[in-house]
Every structure is written in structure tokens, then in C-alpha cells.
Amino acid sequence: MDEKIKLPEDAFQPVGKDDKLDDEKIAAPSRTFLQDAWHRLKENKAAFISMWILIIIALFAFTSPITAPNPNSANPDYANLPPKIPGVNINGFNGTSIQGGQRVDQYKANNVPESKHFILGTDYLGRSLGQRILHGTMISLLIGLFATLIDLLIGVGYGIISAWKGGVVDLVMQRIIEIMQSIPNIVIMVLLLLVIKGGILPIILAIAINEWTTMARLTRAQTLQLKSQEYVLAAQTLGESSGKIAMKHLLPNLSSVIIIQTMFTIPAAIFFEAFLSYIGIGIQAPIASLGTLINDGQRNFQFLPFQMWYPAIVLAIIMIAFNILADGLRDAFDPRTSRH
Amino acid sequence: MVKYLARRIFYLILTMFLIASVTFFLMKLMPGTPLNNQAKLTASQIHTIYQQYGLDKPLWQQYVTYIVNAVQGNFGTSFQFSNQAVSYLIGSRIGPSAIIGAQGMILGVILGICTGSLSAIRKNTWVDGTANIISILGLSIPSFVFAILLQYYFGLKLQLFPVAGWGGFASTILPTIALAASPFATTSRFVRTEMVDVMGSDYIELARAKGLSRFGIVFHHALRNSLIPLVTVIGPLAVGIMTGSMVVENIFSIPGIGEQFVKSILVNDYPTIMGVTLLYSGLLCLVLLITDIVYGIIDPRIRLSGKGE
Amino acid sequence: MDAEKNILEVQDLTINFHTYAGTVQAIRNVNFHLKKGETLAIVGESGSGKTVTTKTIMGLLANNAEVAKGTVKFHGKDILEMSEKELQAIRGRDIAEIFQDPMTSLDPTMRIGRQIAEPLMVHKGFSKSKAEKQALEMLKLVGITNAEERVNDYPHQFSGGMRQRIVIAIALVCYPEILIADEPTTALDVTIQAQILDLMKELQEKISTSIIFITHDLGVVASMADRVAVMYAGKIVEYGTVDEIFYNPQHPYTWGLLNSMPTLDTAKGQLEPIPGTPPDLLEPPVGDAFAARNPYAMKIDEEQEPPFFKVSDTHYAATWLLHPDAPAVEPPAEVVRRQKIYQERLSAGTINQGHIHSKGNTAFAGADDDDAIGE
């Protein structure tokens, strides 16, 4: 250990304060919490891909009034045509299907003009399945988004008020939630839909009304926690109004909880829409939603499986993507990784 | 503990009463009557039917009668099957629903526990990845799609199980699997999260430091601690089973409550709808109560503070 | 008993963690040894690698850890080469550990009697009833009153201090040769801290175990340790007997630590924390890692890592200040005061140099300079 070490002459010069190594350099550029979360989300490949898939699906769906203007135009001559993509000759996409043990070109058999083709085939009324799926996706997404929006407004408001007022108000409001949660949500939705029948709005309402309780609970818990924090207390003593405090301090802090819960609520809402439409009390014909399309398709599943497969696949992809994205967001916001 | 129980039971009764009342008035708001399905009746026939259902009396009287009857388990007569009591209708259909519901729940939860804990123990390996994909699929694929696919491929094509209908254990297999998907996915994800949390805790580190084997750590410490909180999701799981049974029973033509419920909804059979609504709500309340009690029994921390109450 | 035999020898230990941000060089070329029956304290700021060192000895490193170099020899056998099975046989039986936070280190759903009995069932093959009987004895030994009734209680029914006693009972139930105590009192309040430390000393004598005592609080070390190793940024920068470190410190970092430690004299409010923060171990600086915070830093500190310079047979420090060519510097006043005491005691012959004091801290027994050590 005591080996002779050759050292330069000035080795033992003391180092002045200024040219000292600066170890307190900040290694990475400082980021806000949201930027940090966004960064972590981008690193989660599955979640990031899911996000893009959803964006693309949404683009296709919401442009469908232009790109697919006739989802409801029926033509009995074209009923139940299999998918046909011009120039592609793979069974399943070339307009042929097996009939009586033989592969038959259904487009020829039904005298469909050469120029006419349906990429995803047609349904039992001869409506283009592709157009109907685009349209149905749009309706399903709309219902999911609006139901979630309402759910968000009610849930967050309810949660903040309940936590902020505290005392008896809180107690009563929590009891109400408890009662709401001890009724199976499907029952609430069915009852509501029986009273306010049909149409998109009642469905949105019905779904929103039974989903808000979770949001309210999470918001309340988070608010309670924040309420005891110093800067909120300070704001309170300085005489800021409750509403202002909520807008300025609470909402930003609640944002991660809200965003995560929203991402879980949207697929739940889409699922319930599909479910209600499937059992026949949701969207009414001729409007398409993914649920009604699956319901229509399953009747012929044995012979024309594509009629159910396509809408079902679209629905499943949307649900999967939302769930993976929600998981990813939860992990991104809570790097310590998720508890609920 | 007794006081706590008494309070819980009081709330249960209050909840049920509220649900019954709300249901009643909602139904009164509704346009349909038993006559919707039988067109062209004479005035006197209509009068007889109204009398039969007590629809000629004032609203409050109908309400009191309804509540009094409901308490006695009498929900009136079905509109659809005009001479069948709702309670009888429900009673005759509850068996199949209970069987596939319970089977689906048990299968789903047990499989979910296995996959969830395996996935947590082998965190970030291919086992975890596969389990994750399966549970996301289980969460994302609606039960009606899953049921139809099961029916088509395993029933119709491979002919392994009966396609539909009720009779014998074999006929319950596909519906059970279809119902199990959702509790499986939920349980699996829940257990994984809990277990990952537990596995990272100090007491697991201490168990390692004691020289316990992997097996010993998982079985003596990790499992119990991560499964106790699972009790809290049994309620939501039960709701999932009820929801699922509505479509699954329909698809597999099982003469159960769910199938009847959907039928009743489609023909505006209000007495039956109300009956099933109360049944489902009562069941959920009961499940929530029981899980609460069970939670208190199996978690030592709550068990003792419960004593103090 | 061969008191001078090393039961544990750590050589050139270098451990990296692979993280998303890069490779964290948590432990760099660490050497130390542990003799039978002695207490070695490892002292250092948060993040200096103390816990990682203990985890290595237990064979409980995180998944993302890589042992880049080095050996950890327990009775001559390298722990780093052992299979998981062999490690399991050692953990809890030969080497046991007490964790920092007693509130979280007990399984909340298992009766404490069973938790204490577990190591006996695993390592000694005791039946459940026999193990639990011995667990009860252990519980009495660590000073839980009413032990017979309390063996069947759950952790949440005990206070923090009592839980730490239970954790100690678990660690000692198999009479391990080495007890690793990773900041065992940090989470407790001061009076309880003293009780726990006393208990550890008492038990150490009873079952003659060696202790590796991890702490960032030099004050605790004085009453516990025979030897002290000071760690900074993943390296040991100075080691020696407790007297040597307390009264004749050589490394500026040790000076800083002593200067920031409250004693009866300094309690009047002249505590001087070491300015600055430890370096980022993702990219440890070249030269002496402490240079940036070192008021005595020299040019060489920023260019070349200092080797260990020998102060006495038992005392080494890695600082260029000890190089024969280095200029003499004036250490902080507190250190100068201590070094004066050292000189006095050296001539009086009451300094412990090199050998282990067998009973407690005899060196301090009659000392009126106890106050210099602080609490």
C-alpha cells in the first residue's frame, strides 16, 4: 500500500473554492411531474403503441361520416356477401365462401356488378359491414367518451364536496355511495333504460350514473389527503374561497388519479354500451354500435363468421388498448408501481 | 362486533327498502302495462286484468301492498306468464343460475389466484408476460363474445361439450368457463399487484434473511398477506357474475334468472323485473356483508380492533 | 477460542446496479474483515453503500445487481459463489440480520411466536412445539414482559421498541456467528434506542456473536463498536479501532463526520454539517470522490485516487494528506481537540490499538473524556 507513487510537482497544490469539482450539477434536466409521467409512458412500449392504435381507430371512426356515408343503405341483392378486396386472392378476402361443400364466388352468384366490392362484406340486409363498423365504432367511442365525461363531472365534484365539507355532509354522501354500490350496476342501467327508452343520450346517462361512484371515492380519498396539506391550509387561512382552492390546488393534484381512472372508465363504458345493445335495450336499429353489430353477426356466426368476428375484433382491440394504456398510465404516474 | 353487525344489518335492510321503493316508482313511471302484449281486449277484460294486478287502486295503496308483499317474499304475478307468481318463477330458475354462477366464481378466483401469484413471483419473466396478456384479454373480451366463441368451437365444431341446454354437469362446463373469464382476469390482476407489493415488503426480506426457501416464503408469508385483501373484491366479482349470467345463460339456453331477466326486460314484465332487481341487490348486499365479516375474521389487525368496538 | 481469526473477509468487492439511467457503481473495491466476537461498525452518509454491503453478505442482492469483482469469504468459503440452497442454509443460522424499521419487518398476519420459531424449524429441524417453546425463551431473553401470554399476539399489538426486540429475537434465535444490524435504532426514539443497543451488547456477550453494525450516526458507534470503517460513495475511506477513528481520524471525511456529531461540548449549537452532497454513483468522479466537498482538497485529489496510507497496524486511511509530500494542514478545531486527547491517552497507555477489547468498552470505563464521544 505504501508503494512509491510518482506524482507531479504541483500535485499537492490546494484547490481554490472556485475551480472545485461541482458535484451538485443537476444530472438530468429537471422536469415537471406530468412531463416525467409522459416520459415514463413513452418508455412503456405496449402502452405507447396502444395509445397510437386508439388514436388511429378514433381517426378512422370520427371521419366515418365522410369516408363511409351510407352505413344504413340496405340492398337485399347484396345481402350476406363475404369480404372482397379487389386484386387479393386469398380465401376470406376474395368474395368467395363455401356453399354446399363448394367454394362459390358470391359476387358472381348474386350478380353484383364487377366494380362493386365490400372490403368487409355485407350484413343480412346488404349493408356494407365496413361502413357499419366504422360508424358503430364512432357511436361506441362517443358513448364511452361522453359517459366518462359525465361520470367525471359528477364523480369529481361529488368527491371534492364530500371531502371538503366533511362532517355530516360527508357522512350522508358516503352512505349514498355505499347504497349505490350495493346495487348491481347492471340493474341500475336496465331500470333507467326502461324508464327513458332508446336513443344514445339515455344510454350515456345510464352508464354514467352507475360509474361515477368509483371516481367519487377516489377523488374524496385524494382530497382528504390534500386537505390536510400545508399549502391548502394556508390558502384557506388566507381566505381563498373553497371553489378557488379546489380549482387552483386540488384539481392539478388530483389530475393523475382522474386521468388514470378515466382511462379505466372509458373501456368500462364501451363495454356496457356493447352489453346493453347486445341484450337489446341499448342502441336501436338502424343505428349501429359495436354491440348491435356483434348481436347481428352472432345470428349467422356458423355460416358467416366474419359478420361477428370483425366487430368483435374491433371491440376487443379498443378494450385491450384502453386497458393497457390505463395500466401504463398508472405505472407512469406511480413509478413505485400501482396499488389501487 | 355485535354492535357493528347490527348496524350493518340495519343498513342492509334500509338499502333493500330504498331499492324496493325506487324500483316501484320507476316502474310506475313506465309506459308499458300487462296489456301491451295482448292487443284488442274489451273494456271489461281490461278492467278484470287491472283488478287482477291491483292496478286500479291508488298509487300509495299499490306501494304499501307491494312493500308488504315483498317483505313476505311475494313479488306479485308475472305479466308475461300471467298466472305465475314472480317468486315461483324466480325460485324455479334460481338453481341453474346458482350452479353456474358459483362454479364460474370458484373457477375464476382459483385460477386467478394461481396465475396472479405465479406472475408476481416470476415478475418480469415470460410467465408474467403471458399471464398479463391472458388477464388483459379476459378483461377486454366481452363475455358474450367469449361465450359465442366457446359455444361455436368447443360445442359445435369439436363437439366436446353440449352446445346449449340444461342437464347434467357437462352442460354447465362451457357456461362456467364463459362466466369465469371476468373474475379470473380481475382476481389475477389484483393478486399480482398485491403480491408484488408484499414481495417487496420488509417482512418478506426478513423471511429471506431467516433462510426460508422460496416456497416457504411464498406459502407461509406472501400468499396469506396478499390473499386477505382479495376478500374485498368478492362483491364486485359477484356483480360481474350477475352481469355475465344475463348473456351467458341466453347464449347457452340455460333456464336461469339471467335469461329470464333479459326476456322480462324485452317484454316489459315489470313484476318480474322488480323481483329480479331485488334479488340481485339483496344478493349483493349479502355478499358485501359476508365479505366484511370474513375480512374481520381473517385479518388479525381488524379482528382485534373489532373487539374493541 | 481463537479471537483473532477472521470469520468474514471481504476483498475487492465491487458491485454495480444496472438501471434505466445507467450503471450505478454502488460499491467500489471494498475490503474489510470481521473477527470472532468483535463489533465492526460501518459508518457513512445515506447512499454510501452500507446496505448494499450487508445485502451482499446475506446473498440477498437485488436482481439488477452485478458483482463485478471480489470475494466475500465466510470461514474461507466464498458466499458469492454459493448456490441459493447453500445460502439458505447460512442465512438465519450463521449470519442473521436486523433491519432498520421494526414497524414493517414483521409479518402482520403471523403470530410473533411462530415468527421467532421459524428459523429453528428451518435450520434445526425442530418440531413446531419445540421451536415455539424455544421462541418463548428467546422472547423472555430480549426482555418482553409477560412473554407467555404475548407469544400468541400479532405484531401490531406491540410498540416499535418491542417489535425491534422481537426482530432481534428472530435474528438471534439460532445463535448466529454474525449478526448484521442495519441501522437497527434509526426508526426508534432516543430512549428506546439506548435500550435496544444495551440489549444487543448484552446478548452479544451471552451468545458470543460478531456484529456488523451499520449506522450513519457516529455517536452510536462509540458505545457499540470495536472497530470502525468509514464509507463514502461506495468506498471505505478510513478504518481503524474505535479509539483511532474517534481520537486520531485522518481522512477529511471522517473529520467532517466527527465535526457534525453532537457532543456535550458542541451541543451549544456549533454543529457543522458537511456541505454539499455525495457524488452521483452513475458517474463517480475521478480521483478522490470526496474532493468536491473537501475543504482540504488538493490538485491530486481531482486526478488520482488516493491509496490507503498506513497510520498504525490497525489504522488506514485513503487520503493524499497522508502522503509524505503533502503539506501539513490544520484539521477542524474539534478534531484537533480529539487528537490532543489521543496523544495524552497514548502516553497514558489507555488507547486501544489493534486488539479487541473483550468486555464492552473498557477503554472508556473510567474516562472523564467520555463526553468527547457524545451520545
Ligand SMILES: Nc1ncnc2c1ncn2[C@@H]1O[C@H](COP(=O)(O)OP(=O)(O)OP(=O)(O)O)[C@@H](O)[C@H]1O
Ligand atoms: N437495487 C438497486 N438498484 C439501483 N441502485 C441501487 C439499488 N440498491 C442500491 N442502489 C444504490 O446504491 C447506493 C448505495 O445504497 P445503500 O442502500 O447501500 O446506501 P446506504 O449507505 O445503506 O444508505 P442509507 O443510510 O440511506 O440506508 C445508492 O446510491 C443507491 O441508490
Ligand SMILES: [Mg+2]
Ligand atoms: Mg441503508
